[in-house]
Structure formats: structure tokens, C-alpha cells
Amino acid sequence: MIDYTLPEFLVDRDLNRCIQCGVCVRQCANEVHAFAPNDPKKMIVDERKCVNCQRCVTLCPTHALSIRKHPNQMRESANWQPQLIKEIFKQADTGAVLLSGMGTPQPYPVYWDKMLLNASQVTNPSIDPLREPMETRTFLGRKPERFSPDVKNPTVMPPQLELKTPIMFSAMSFGSISLNAQKSLAMAAQELGTAFNCGEGGLHQDLQPYAKNCVVQVASGRFGVYKDYLMNCAAVEIKIGQGAKPGIGGHLPGEKVNEEVSRTRRIPQGTDSISPAPHHDIYSIEDLRQLIYAIKEATNYTKPVFVKIAAVHNAAAIASGTARAGADAIVIDGFRGGTGAAPTRVRDNVGIPVELALAVIDQRLRDEGIRQQVSLIATGSIRCSTDVVKAIALGADAVYIASAALISLGCHLCRNCYTGKCNWGIATQREDLTRRLNPEHSYHRAGNLINAWTHEITEIMGGMGINAVDSLRSNRKALRGIGLNDSELRVLGISAAGE
Amino acid sequence: MIKESLKEGNVRIPSGCAICGIIDRTGRRFNGNDIIESIAVMHDRSNGLGGGFAAYGIYPEYKDFYALHVFYDSNESKKTAESFLNDHFYIETSGRIPTEKTPTIRQQPKIWRYFVKPNRYKLQESELTGEEYVAQCVLKVNSKFDGAYVFSCGKNMGVFKGVGYPEDIGRFYRLEEYKAYLWTAHGRFPTNTPGWWGGAHPFALLDRTIVHNGEISSYDANRRYVEMYGYACKLQTDTEVITYLFDLLNRRHGLDLETAAQILTAPHWEDVDRMPAQQAERIRTLRQIYSGALITGPFSIILGFNGGMVALNDRLKLRALIAAEAGDRVYVASEECAIRKLCPQPDKVWACEGGQPVIVYADYEKAHHEE
Numbered sequence: 109m110i111d112y113t114l115p116e117f118l119v120d121r122d123l124n125r126c127i128q129c130g131v132c133v134r135q136c137a138n139e140v141h142a143f144a145p146n147d148p149k150k151m152i153v154d155e156r157k158c159v160n161c162q163r164c165v166t167l168c169p170t171h172a173l174s175i176r177k178h179p180n181q182m183r184e185s186a187n188w189q190p191q192l193i194k195e196i197f198k199q200a201d202t203g204a205v206l207l208s209g210m211g212t213p214q215p216y217p218v219y220w221d222k223m224l225l226n227a228s229q230v231t232n233p234s235i236d237p238l239r240e241p242m243e244t245r246t247f248l249g250r251k252p253e254r255f256s257p258d259v260k261n262p263t264v265m266p267p268q269l270e271l272k273t274p275i276m277f278s279a280m281s282f283g284s285i286s287l288n289a290q291k292s293l294a295m296a297a298q299e300l301g302t303a304f305n306c307g308e309g310g311l312h313q314d315l316q317p318y319a320k321n322c323v324v325q326v327a328s329g330r331f332g333v334y335k336d337y338l339m340n341c342a343a344v345e346i347k348i349g350q351g352a353k354p355g356i357g358g359h360l361p362g363e364k365v366n367e368e369v370s371r372t373r374r375i376p377q378g379t380d381s382i383s384p385a386p387h388h389d390i391y392s393i394e395d396l397r398q399l400i401y402a403i404k405e406a407t408n409y410t411k412p413v414f415v416k417i418a419a420v421h422n423a424a425a426i427a428s429g430t431a432r433a434g435a436d437a438i439v440i441d442g443f444r445g446g447t448g449a450a451p452t453r454v455r456d457n458v459g460i461p462v463e464l465a466l467a468v469i470d471q472r473l474r475d476e477g478i479r480q481q482v483s484l485i486a487t488g489s490i491r492c493s494t495d496v497v498k499a500i501a502l503g504a505d506a507v508y509i510a511s512a513a514l515i516s517l518g519c520h521l522c523r524n525c526y527t528g529k530c531n532w533g534i535a536t537q538r539e540d541l542t543r544r545l546n547p548e549h550s551y552h553r554a555g556n557l558i559n560a561w562t563h564e565i566t567e568i569m570g571g572m573g574i575n576a577v578d579s580l581r582s583n584r585k586a587l588r589g590i591g592l593n594d595s596e597l598r599v600l601g602i603s604a605a606g607e
Numbered sequence: 608m609i610k611e612s613l614k615e616g617n618v619r620i621p622s623g624c625a626i627c628g629i630i631d632r633t634g635r636r637f638n639g640n641d642i643i644e645s646i647a648v649m650h651d652r653s654n655g656l657g658g659g660f661a662a663y664g665i666y667p668e669y670k671d672f673y674a675l676h677v678f679y680d681s682n683e684s685k686k687t688a689e690s691f692l693n694d695h696f697y698i699e700t701s702g703r704i705p706t707e708k709t710p711t712i713r714q715q716p717k718i719w720r721y722f723v724k725p726n727r728y729k730l731q732e733s734e735l736t737g738e739e740y741v742a743q744c745v746l747k748v749n750s751k752f753d754g755a756y757v758f759s760c761g762k763n764m765g766v767f768k769g770v771g772y773p774e775d776i777g778r779f780y781r782l783e784e785y786k787a788y789l790w791t792a793h794g795r796f797p798t799n800t801p802g803w804w805g806g807a808h809p810f811a812l813l814d815r816t817i818v819h820n821g822e823i824s825s826y827d828a829n830r831r832y833v834e835m836y837g838y839a840c841k842l843q844t845d846t847e848v849i850t851y852l853f854d855l856l857n858r859r860h861g862l863d864l865e866t867a868a869q870i871l872t873a874p875h876w877e878d879v880d881r882m883p884a885q886q887a888e889r890i891r892t893l894r895q896i897y898s899g900a901l902i903t904g905p906f907s908i909i910l911g912f913n914g915g916m917v918a919l920n921d922r923l924k925l926r927a928l929i930a931a932e933a934g935d936r937v938y939v940a941s942e943e944c945a946i947r948k949l950c951p952q953p954d955k956v957w958a959c960e961g962g963q964p965v966i967v968y969a970d971y972e973k974a975h976h977e978e
Contacts, residue, residue: 579824
């Protein structure tokens, strides 16, 4: 049968540089490179298999390789873009739902890039972060409305998750990423005084020493949930939805449920691991309340309970209900967020950007006078320190990052996580590949990233005359919109640049 | 004529300023000459676009009545606002606030004063405390009645303010004829030119008045926090939001002034981590609950209330604030010269430390009894 799909990339090999060492052959799990069968001096390439992960380019000792967009062009049409045609070929071949990895590459507006930050000039001084204390300490959890001055009847503080910096590593399960990748983030989180999230894959026994820095997930499949999992963690997160695939569940095929995964997820080896689209015990907001309180009861009210929702059209009302149902923090996951695998059509078309959802949720909770009851965590494509600053100024208490964290470990965003052939040892369980990521080394990279961002955040805060993240939170006058229409400005609750 | 869009409330106007305060701890009262002389020394810290004073203990004969000081733009606005006041209050007496023609003071509104008690029937119907009832009525006049603005509404105290240099405003209001045990003053340097009388400082809510120098960088975080508790920041000024924060913490949440200061100018975490465990835990709890009330950026303020004052500097000490003691009197001012002018050799002079409130009480009840 003819394969109608055309190669996306062209692999260029500079023959003057190539020394036929074979690194590219050994490094490519997609088997793009090979020695010619009868001539060990000749290299051949099957670029149809190339995903442009840049592994061979990076490791080639003589820099002989480069990968570029394939110059071959189909007949142009503004309506029938080549990607659509390719997808039809694929579906005609397989009869299957299209799958994708990582966040949507579609050119939707990125509102972070349409907001500008303020700085102090003359009327108030900027604060020099090299001289003055700059505070990024953050507490996630429900806050009482008021402090009780009565010593006989003192304030009872609900459980809080204390972070040295308002950046955490978002949920990625053992299964979707390798144990080495998870361990790198766990070690970094512990050293940084922040938290990582183990996703719905249980907490592997090797990561038990990092449990105090782990937000453990309770999702629709309930995988890996047991007493110690709940009792030893930093916080418990009920996952209702994910930005990349709102309303959709997950499926880890039985053949991937090996001994390690089976032990960690607490399911028999070789069985399909299916996370249903909804929690089958949560069909309404009052059911969510029961699960929240079941977890609180089980943990003796010692752990903050987060609820993670995908940013969808009526996010504000959902968040209000979630706060009233007893959540201690709400995680809002925007539609540009990453994923190990999602149906392409859902990823690229369902949900709304996190910036808009965050802005309306913070405003709604304030209008209802319940913002104090719940912390807000923004996630779904936080790409750099200014995204963090802008998220906090819109109303977030903290952010979660996932794609950025994986990029710090070497991910090159080739978006083929679901194939299990990640050449960087991240989104794979193949031992020859996971060995490529050494947590003892790579955790420094994740740590450096957060330290660098935190440093930048304090610089920017200092420039605004602010020396505590508390005073940045929901400080929307720190933001001005550029190139936004009136409705977008109204939804974001900010003024236009120059106003 | 000022463009409407540049008035306070329609735009956010940062401003620099001079502030000072004098209190007699025994509650003995003295006239306004001293405070005028003190603020006049700092003339260059204002630009003629706003000056004002707050005086405590000035109406002993009406001490059980709320003293409303009101600006009216026209007879028409006075008429409509007065019908509201008549409906909601019992008015013991009223009249123009005496002023003196001063060449540098121009375009003054009509300035009236009323000594009132809440209408008993309406108060009962509202199920509010007297204070809350007055506060809500005042807020209503200021937001709903065009051309009428209540700028002072406490008992046995009053605010006197307007557009001009503070020393001229003081003479204009004939403050030498009033006797108070606590005076605060404000000279304004707005970075804009609205010059609306209502926009001058002090800002007052019931007997709490604030004079403030600085521009807080946490403004919008603070505004969005207090607005959750029903306050409406109409003027978009720092002074307004700080007044509301004090009102929330001190009056509504029942926290003492030291605790309020520990919230507004919370100690830095690096210091908290070195505190004894119990103290650190208390500060941590306050910070977690009231993180929206933390004020950052430069400011110095003097909060006046019936019975005392608090002077507070931002936690990094980005604005000047000097205090001095001499006998029964305590002075605070933006500049030391404003104190030395009145009192060349105080017993003690010190720069207020960032985030460390100077709280002074006056025994005015006793002093009044002796008078």
C-alpha cells in the first residue's frame, strides 16, 4: 500500500564533516539514521520517520547534521492547509482518532504577550533587590476571614502548603514520563523548597523520600491512591480536568503496565489503565464536596486539598462552586497546556486561554467575597518568568510549570510524547532511553531554571517598587494591554497601554 | 476650570507630600497656630494644590454629635443633599464654617457644618450601629449627590482642607480659633493638576483621619482586597485605601493598632524566621490571613483618632518620618525642621523605624473634665 503522507523534515548531512561514527544511528529511537547495508562508510536516512527532536543534531560530534522543514510543497490553499490533508491521509489509513503530544501549536493569541508591566519612576522609587529583602514566600490553602485577637478562642489556621517561590512543577505521571524525569523534578523541588506533582500514576517507592514536596493526585482512575500516599504528601489534588483535553480521560495500554508501573499504580500487571472522562462518583458539585471532605477526613484535615479544572467557558462559576465545595486551592489549567497524549481535535479546539480564565475567576471570587477561602494556581503554558509575574498580577497565588520544566531537562518539544520513543529519556519507559537522563545531573538544570526565574521575578518586582509577592498578587494596575480589543481588556480587568 | 476627567476618582493621581502631627499626651488643648507654623516650614514639599488639617477635641460642647463638614458646589446641590440629611439625621445645629478671605485661596465651595445624630427611627430600621449608619449615609452622599461632598464626619473632631498651600488653608479656616489636643496637617504635591477641594487631605472616615506621604506600589492589590469587604475606593488615592484598611482591621476586625501595623507593614520573613517560635507563629498567621493588606512601596502616614495617633513608616523606610518628645507633647513630621521650628530643644528626637509604629494616646477625657 502506498503511504500518502509526505515527510515533514529534511535531514541534511554534511558529508565533508561526517566521520561515520554512528552516534546518530545509536541515538535515534525512531531509526531515521542507518549505515548502508553493504557499505559501512555510507550513511543512509529515512526522514519520513524523523520527528525533529534534535537529538542527533545535538550529539553529532562534528556538527554534520541539520534538520529543516522539508522543501517539498503541496499545491497551496489557504483553506486546505497541508496539515489538514496529511491528517486526512492518516485517518484514511487507520480509521482512528488523531493523537498529539504537548500543547497546541495553533496560532491562538497568547495574552501573556499582549500585556506589559509597569515600573517605578520618580514618584515612587524602584527597590534594589541587591540591597533589600525581596520576598517570594507563598502559602497555598484556605485562609480564615479574620484573625481572632481573643487568646481564649484563637485563630485556627487551616493546613497550608508553604513555598519558597510561587512556582511548582505540574502533574506528570510516572508512565507519561520516565522515573528519572520525575525524580529530577522531585529532587529539584526539595532543594528549592517548592513542590512537584506526581500526576495520576501513584508515587514510585524510589520517590518516597520526596513525598513531603509532592502534590499527589486523585484522579478519575484513582490509581496509586492509598493511605500513605495521602498521609505523607504536601497536598492532595483532585484532578477534574486538564487544559489540553478538557472533558477527556486517559488511557495507558496494558502492554505499558510493566512491573514498576503496576506496583506504583497499584493495578495488576498488563491490565489497561483507564482514567474515565468524569469521576464516576462526581456527577455534580455536591459530589465533589463529598470527595473533598472524604479526603480531608482521611487525612485528619492536615493536608490542603486542591481541585484542578480545565479552563472552559464558564470557568468562573465552576471555580466559585469549587471554592464553596471546600477546595483549599483551585488549579486552572489553560487550553495551551501540555499533555503526553491528547486527541488532536480536542487539544486544538476545546477550552480557553488560562489568562482569561484566571482573570474572571479571581474577579468572581472577589465579587462574591470568597477569594480569601481559596488559593489560585495558574497553569497551562507558563513559559518564562514574566508569564509568572503577569499571572500573579492577574490574581494567581502561584503557578505550575510542566513543559518548561521538561525543556530544562532536555525536551525539544517535538510533540511525539505519545509514541514512547522519546530520545531525551523523558516521555518514555524504554530503559535504553531513560538511562540517558541522569537525575543527579539533570535536577540541577530544573533547579537552575526556577532559581533564574525567581531572580528575574524579584528584579521585576523591585522595578515596580514592590518587595513582596503578596503586593503583586491581583495588582492589576501593574498590567496594561497592548493590541487588545475592549472586550479582552474588560475580561482581563486591565487598562490599555497609555491609559 | 478643571477637567472633570482629572478629578480624584476619575483618575489615579500619585502625589508627594509633607505631613506633621502634634499631640499633647495629657489631653490639654492648644490652638492651631503651632501646626500651621510647623507645616509652613515644609512649604516646598507642597505645590499649592492641596492642604489640610485634622483637629481632635475641638467640639466639646457637641461631643455626642457627629460633626459633618460638607462642601457644596452650588445652592442647588446643597438643597438636595440637605433634604437627605434632614431625612436621615436629627440636626442639632448647622451653619457655615467660619472662614477668612485669603488672597491665595480661590474658587472655594460653600463650606457647611452640621452637628447631627442618626434619625432614631431610621437607625433602628437599618439594624446598624450608629457609626456604621453614619459611615453609610456619608458614603451615599459622596457617591450619589452631585456637587455635595462630606469630608469630615467624626465626633468632637473635624477636618479642614482645601486647594492651596497648607498654611494658607489653615489661616483661611481660622484654625487659631480652635483648640485641640491632637493636630495633624498635610501639604500636597500631586503629580497632576486637578485641585479639587474634596481631593485634598486628610482623608476621613468617622473619627479616623489619615495624612499620608508617598505612593504605595501595592495600591491595586490593597484596593481589590478591601473592596471584598464592601468598601468602594472612589477617590483612587492611597490615603483612601489606607484609611479603609485601618477601618477594617481596627474597627471591624477588632485588632489593636500594633497588630494592624504588623499587618500593614509586616516584618520581613528573614526577621520572622529569627523570632521566638510563638511570636513568629503569630506573625506568620497574620501575614497569611492578611497578605492582601500588606502595603509595599514608600509611605509615611499619621492616623488620627479620638484619643490618639499612630505614625507609621513603610517597612523599608523609603520615606522620611521623624518623631520627637518634649514634655507632654509628641511631634512627628516629614522633616526635622518642622519640629525644631516649634521646639528647638526636644527631650528626644528619632527617625521612626520602618514598620515600627509610634503610637501615642492622649488622656483627653480627663483633661476635658478638668477644663
